[in-house]
Amino acid sequence: xxxxxxxxxxxxxxxxxxxxxxxxxxxxxxxxxxxxxxxxxxxxxxxxxxxxxxxxxxxxxxxxxxxxxxxxxxxxxxxxxxxxxxxxxxxxxxxxxxxxxxxxxxxxxxxxxxxxxxxxxxxxxxxxxxxxxxxxxxxxxxxxxxxxxxxxxxxxxxxxxxxxxxxxxxxxxxxxxxxxxxxxxxxxxxxxxxxxxxxxxxxxxxxxxxxxxxxxxxxxxxxxxxxxxxxxxxxxxxxxxxxxxxxxxxxxxxxxxxxxxxxxxxxxxxxxxxxxxxxxxxxxxxxxxxxxxxxxxxxxxxxxxxxxxxxxxxxxxxxxxxxxxxxxxxxxxxxxxxxxxxxxxxxxxxxxxxxxxxxxxxxxxxxxxxxxxxxxxxxxxxxxxxxxxxxxxxxxxxxxxxxxxxxxxxxxxxxxxxxxxxxxxxxxxxxxxxxxxxxxxxxxxxxxxxxxxxxxxxxxxxxxxxxxxxxxxxxxxxxxxxxxxxxxxxxxxxxxxxxxxxxxxxxxxxxxxxxxxxxxxxxxxxxxxxxxxxxxxxxxxxxxxxxxxxxxxxxxxxxxxxxxxxxxxxxxxxxxxxxxxxxxxxxxxxxxxx
Numbered sequence: 001x002x003x004x005x006x007x008x009x010x011x012x013x014x015x016x017x018x019x020x021x022x023x024x025x026x027x028x029x030x031x032x033x034x035x036x037x038x039x040x041x042x043x044x045x046x047x048x049x050x051x052x053x054x055x056x057x058x059x060x061x062x063x064x065x066x067x068x069x070x071x072x073x074x075x076x077x078x079x080x081x082x083x084x085x086x087x088x089x090x091x092x093x094x095x096x097x098x099x100x101x102x103x104x105x106x107x108x109x110x111x112x113x114x115x116x117x118x119x120x121x122x123x124x125x126x127x128x129x130x131x132x133x134x135x136x137x138x139x140x141x142x143x144x145x146x147x148x149x150x151x152x153x154x155x156x157x158x159x160x161x162x163x164x165x166x167x168x169x170x171x172x173x174x175x176x177x178x179x180x181x182x183x184x185x186x187x188x189x190x191x192x193x194x195x196x197x198x199x200x201x202x203x204x205x206x207x208x209x210x211x212x213x214x215x216x217x218x219x220x221x222x223x224x225x226x227x228x229x230x231x232x233x234x235x236x237x238x239x240x241x242x243x244x245x246x247x248x249x250x251x252x253x254x255x256x257x258x259x260x261x262x263x264x265x266x267x268x269x270x271x272x273x274x275x276x277x278x279x280x281x282x283x284x285x286x287x288x289x290x291x292x293x294x295x296x297x298x299x300x301x302x303x304x305x306x307x308x309x310x311x312x313x314x315x316x317x318x319x320x321x322x323x324x325x326x327x328x329x330x331x332x333x334x335x336x337x338x339x340x341x342x343x344x345x346x347x348x349x350x351x352x353x354x355x356x357x358x359x360x361x362x363x364x365x366x367x368x369x370x371x372x373x374x375x376x377x378x379x380x381x382x383x384x385x386x387x388x389x390x391x392x393x394x395x396x397x398x399x400x401x402x403x404x405x406x407x408x409x410x411x412x413x414x415x416x417x418x419x420x421x422x423x424x425x426x427x428x429x430x431x432x433x434x435x436x437x438x439x440x441x442x443x444x445x446x447x448x449x450x451x452x453x454x455x456x457x458x459x460x461x462x463x464x465x466x467x468x469x470x471x472x473x474x475x476x477x478x479x480x481x482x483x484x485x486x487x488x489x490x491x492x493x494x495x496x497x498x499x500x501x502x503x504x505x506x507x508x509x510x511x512x513x514x515x516x517x518x519x520x521x522x523x524x525x526x527x528x529x530x531x532x533x534x535x536x537x538x539x540x541x542x543x544x545x546x547x548x549x550x551x552x553x554x555x556x557x558x559x560x561x562x563x564x565x566x567x568x569x570x571x572x573x574x575x576x577x578x579x580x581x582x583x584x585x586x587x588x589x590x591x592x593x594x
Contacts, residue, residue: 019069020185035061037198045508045584050593052410054579056568058403058481061590063087066186067407068592070178077407078175079183081415082168086187088403091195093236095204097403098421099436103167104304105417106291106464107175108474115302115466117291120167122160122441123284125275126455134158137428137443155429156274158443160458161284164419169253170286184249191242194235202232204425214430221432241435257281265433272431294318297327297498300468309461312352312375317490319381320345327498333510336545342512343530344388346487359391404479404568408579416464416477463489467497469574478569487512488565503569504582507589510536511564529553533560
């Protein structure tokens, strides 16, 4: 394990790389801004390929353009990924991604042929001695079963030590080539010149009006759109944020963790009874560690390791797919049995490393080891796969928001990154520090925090991945977001790595949705239905699925949009060097190449 300390940014020689939007061709800037304003209305999928740099990222085509500009000026995959992430937060006005959020990345370095994992997740507070009493945050549309937000008190206790800026600096320090300050130029430009609000982002202000109006700083934040309630088409100018970003660009992440911003953050959180101290901020470190890995379909899959929960979700799932030989079947949209089994696998691993009580009882009764270590081994997956019919008996007589980024540069370096606010829109604290709204990401993780030591890193389920072939050359990279990210990640592994299908085919395939939103509190994994997006399958297919026994529920197109997982993915042909992604505007996946 290597810990990346928060320090001043190294002053390294770098090419001139002024790529703020003011230098972009006016017609091209207008085009990507218009695309971002109307992206929800743009269905369809198109393939994008190139032998130099390729980018796939969620939500913001403007940010993809900024990343391409970084690559064209000699930047690495790390430079471009950092530029995209920074720009995404400003373009989305800190709503569903946040400079006070977290970041993880899987990185392939061509110089060493090594895959590394960067963990810049949240830290808990050293002085939070009773996390069970942290007020419950209002997750709104997240619809957690049995969840009831608490009264509007002690909102500071719902906060955590953010990791985003430490992660950006650490990624750049290890793998970047451009000047650190240049990575901020698009984000600063849009903060100071304004973001024209599209319909989606403007609606967030109505949704979160109560939370943002709770504090004077929150009310001032909202008024940056020019009105008490911003509307579509308003220009949202983030003056205070611009000042903060300029300070970080100049002084590095120490400004956030040991400088004025840290002091202001601690004071604001403490005013709302939070436990933050300057010790919490100064001791924060982004950590480079070994990723978890496993063999699948003759290739090596790398996912986050260490404190992440992703290995306990993805690794057993891939082993179960191989145990059931699903990669030898037709794709799931052609074979009802594969859809049923993939849905079951996704439900079984969804809470990994925690195991559903019914499954644990069945496995324990058979002498199967269910420890965390055992869950990462093929024998565990084989034991579960052989007992699926017992776990899922035939019926009698019959909510987090994130952005994902994948960048491959012309040298073959790869960054697969996800950054997230890890709560609902802006969070519910109403606390804003120097232009940055502060999330309430501790407000729904009480049980997780109880099981930790105060001050430790908080686990998350982010899935970033890089896949190497038998010659140890990268062939696939992806990052994912959304409440159904686990089934959607499994879908891409099976389709691209298992079946050898292309990115466009997988982006256009019916989404596989988690059944967790369609059960009542107290129901077990085996009681979850297979969720069917309306108009996605033929009547013949659905009849075949019904004969196989699972409960099903059909959901509307609107529900699919709210509940789906979304994957940013790139494939690399190791023979030709061709890098390919697919842009799917209807699912808010955008790509670019040069």
